[in-house]
Amino acid sequence: MLTIELEKKSVAYRKKILYYIKKANAGHTGGSLSCIDILNVLYNNVLNVNPENINSPDRDRYVQSKGHSVEALYVVLADKGFFPVSDLETLCQYKSHYVGHPTRKVNGIEQNTGGLGHGLAISAGMAMSAKMDNKDYRVFTLLGDGELAEGSNWEAAMLISHYKLDNLTAIIDRNTLQITDRTSNVLSNEPLAEKFAAFGWAVKEVDGHDFAVLSTILNKGAFEKGKPNLVIANTTKGKGISYMEDVLKWHHGVPSDEQYELALKELAEKELLLEIK
Amino acid sequence: MEQGIPNLVAFAETMEALAAKDKNILAVTSDSRGSGKLVNFGKLYPKQIVEVGIAEQNLVGMSAGLASTGKKVFAVSPSCFLTARSLEQIKNDVCYSDNPVNLIGISAGVSYGALGSTHHSLHDIAVLRAINNIHIIVPADNFETREAIQLAAQVDKPVFIRFGKRPMYHLHNSNTKFELGKGITLKNGNDLAFIATGETVYHAYKASEQLEKEGIKCTVVSMHSIKPFDEQLLLEVADRCQSMITVEEHCINGGLGELCASILMQYGKKLAFKIVGIPDEYTVTGSQVDIFNHYGISEEGLYKVGKTLVEENISV
Numbered sequence: 272m273l274t275i276e277l278e279k280k281s282v283a284y285r286k287k288i289l290y291y292i293k294k295a296n297a298g299h300t301g302g303s304l305s306c307i308d309i310l311n312v313l314y315n316n317v318l319n320v321n322p323e324n325i326n327s328p329d330r331d332r333y334v335q336s337k338g339h340s341v342e343a344l345y346v347v348l349a350d351k352g353f354f355p356v357s358d359l360e361t362l363c364q365y366k367s368h369y370v371g372h373p374t375r376k377v378n379g380i381e382q383n384t385g386g387l388g389h390g391l392a393i394s395a396g397m398a399m400s401a402k403m404d405n406k407d408y409r410v411f412t413l414l415g416d417g418e419l420a421e422g423s424n425w426e427a428a429m430l431i432s433h434y435k436l437d438n439l440t441a442i443i444d445r446n447t448l449q450i451t452d453r454t455s456n457v458l459s460n461e462p463l464a465e466k467f468a469a470f471g472w473a474v475k476e477v478d479g480h481d482f483a484v485l486s487t488i489l490n491k492g493a494f495e496k497g498k499p500n501l502v503i504a505n506t507t508k509g510k511g512i513s514y515m516e517d518v519l520k521w522h523h524g525v526p527s528d529e530q531y532e533l534a535l536k537e538l539a540e541k542e543l544l545l546e547i548k
Numbered sequence: 549m550e551q552g553i554p555n556l557v558a559f560a561e562t563m564e565a566l567a568a569k570d571k572n573i574l575a576v577t578s579d580s581r582g583s584g585k586l587v588n589f590g591k592l593y594p595k596q597i598v599e600v601g602i603a604e605q606n607l608v609g610m611s612a613g614l615a616s617t618g619k620k621v622f623a624v625s626p627s628c629f630l631t632a633r634s635l636e637q638i639k640n641d642v643c644y645s646d647n648p649v650n651l652i653g654i655s656a657g658v659s660y661g662a663l664g665s666t667h668h669s670l671h672d673i674a675v676l677r678a679i680n681n682i683h684i685i686v687p688a689d690n691f692e693t694r695e696a697i698q699l700a701a702q703v704d705k706p707v708f709i710r711f712g713k714r715p716m717y718h719l720h721n722s723n724t725k726f727e728l729g730k731g732i733t734l735k736n737g738n739d740l741a742f743i744a745t746g747e748t749v750y751h752a753y754k755a756s757e758q759l760e761k762e763g764i765k766c767t768v769v770s771m772h773s774i775k776p777f778d779e780q781l782l783l784e785v786a787d788r789c790q791s792m793i794t795v796e797e798h799c800i801n802g803g804l805g806e807l808c809a810s811i812l813m814q815y816g817k818k819l820a821f822k823i824v825g826i827p828d829e830y831t832v833t834g835s836q837v838d839i840f841n842h843y844g845i846s847e848e849g850l851y852k853v854g855k856t857l858v859e860e861n862i863s864v
Contacts, residue, residue, distance in 0.1 A: 328618065375645060382616065383645040386636050392606050393641055396613020399598065403619075423637075426606040433601075 272315045277482040281311050282542050285511045287346040293531050295362040301508040301521035303343035305446040309504055310347045312485040322352045331408050332397045334382050336390020337415035338372040353379030388421025395431045398439035410439045417449030419460045432471030437493035440500040446508035450522050472501045479504030550718045555711035556654055558690040560585035562697040567593045576623045578607040584624040584654050604629045608637035612647040620701055627653025627669035627710045642706045643681040650700040653710035657797030661835040670826050672710055673774055674802025682706040684774040688749035689719045692772050695726035717750050729776035737765025740854050741785045744795035745771045745804050748845050752795050755850035764858050779811050786812055791820040791857045800825040820861040822853055
């Protein structure tokens with residue numbers, strides 16, 4: 272998919288994320304907006320997965336370790352036809368399958384996540400299985416930067432490089448904020464690239480909102496043969512809505528009616544700009 | 549009663565037999581290949597064993613990923629670490645995500661004896677009982693262990709199996725049927741019932757022999773399947789026996805005894821009832837035998853409790 276089409280899709284996705292969070296009166300707004308461009312590129316330009324092959328043993332796998340940004344995942348999966356987008360009207364409602372974190376009750380979701388620090392080890396098992404069976408599917412997982420304080424990530428990081436799982440790509444949505452404060456104040460994870468490199472990973476650092484760069488890098492295959500791949504995607508929490516960008520309270524803030532209208536207005540302006548581009 | 553081999557060895561032998569027939573059988577270990585008696589397995593099937601190092605969270609998380617792709621995974625680690633350090637991985641990655649990992653808790657209960665409470669797993673049954681979507685099996689002897697492992701390889705659900713490392717006596721004859729969710733009745737007597745699980749079944753059986761010499765007729769049940777649980781058998785035994793003792797190598801909080809008590813109470817059964825297990829404390833120092841003896845999980849201890857319970861019940 273061309274970059275301009277991806278850009279348009281991201282505006283549409285952002286509208287839907289806000290609509291459903293507003294409707295549910297709940298959701299992880301800031302993180303969904305920071306990772307939506309990454310999910311857009313993954314599902315529209317990278318992953319070999321669709322409603323027809325979702326049960327195929329050869330499909331690519333995506334595990335969302337930062338499960339709280341589920342609204343972004345729901346919106347993209349609906350767009351890809353895994354379920355009708357209207358299902359999301361029930362988000363977080365009594366008896367809905369659309370829970371506030373990913374579950375396999377929803378078509379297209381590989382694993383139940385939400386507790387942080389789980390996605391990397393699960394992905395390791397999937398990637399190792401591919402190596403055992405000489406399958407060429409790839410495994411992607413998205414982590415938050417705050418999530419890296421969980422020690423289980425580092426257990427998995429060691430294991431993945433030990434077994435040379437170069438069919439696995441971890442993407443860090445490095446929006447530099449977590450629920451309490453800036454990640455550097457809560458528990459610094461820097462120097463991030465050097466840490467993963469020291470753990471035996473091939474590391475690339477990119478702009479997590481640059482569709483062309485993300486498309487190129489995520490389609491590249493192994494950055495270095497025999498090494499797992501880490502993409503540090505520098506993102507902005509709340510990206511795309513001016514008053515939410517890089518503002519802590521939007522971690523799981525729900526916009527008021529007035530704020531919602533303002534957000535829609537900004538997205539409409541962005542849409543217009545893209546039309547004439 | 550003839551002595552067999554440790555259940556641990558019976559497990560390892562069964563794993564070798566299973567792996568020979570199915571290349572999807574995998575043993576995943578956390579530096580526990582030796583403790584799990586899987587060194588020979590590793591030599592025979594080097595492509596079917598995965599080492600993760602001393603990292604139990606990783607053990608379970610990556611086992612869930614492997615199982616999600618169709619591998620028949622046995623994650624093998626001392627039960628104390630497997631069911632505490634990696635509890636969230638068991639809950640979320642295995643059970644909630646429905647990845648059919650077989651969690652093998654080796655050297656369970658107080659098998660590690662004098663190594664102390666860090667190495668005891670007296671919580672494992674209780675915590676896993678409170679997690680949805682997992683079968684819990686506690687085999688008593690070599691036969692039950694082999695059957696449990698074979699069953700785990702077939703069922704498409706998470707399974708937890710825990711056992712110890714001491715040689716066990718053969719409790720069953722060749723006609724015995726092993727089924728998930730069904731206890732096995734070793735003898736039927738109507739005065740006193742021992743509902744026991746795991747390595748304690750042998751001690752209950754030996755105690756029953758002493759009691760019978762004094763005219764107290766005993767039922768002994770090996771309740772290997774903790775979840776699903778054989779409510780029907782428990783209720784049948786409660787209907788025909790005057791007294792009941794539950795026996796487990798586990799903390800009395802949340803284990804077999806409390807499970808039985810809750811069922812009996814809810815069905816309105818009234819009988820003399822006693823729970824024998826490890827009390828809510830860090831255990832006395834000693835070998836597994838010492839600890840069993842200290843808390844009365846022994847032929848002598850169970851004989852005494854049985855005799856007292858029956859006599860008190862008669863006097864009432």
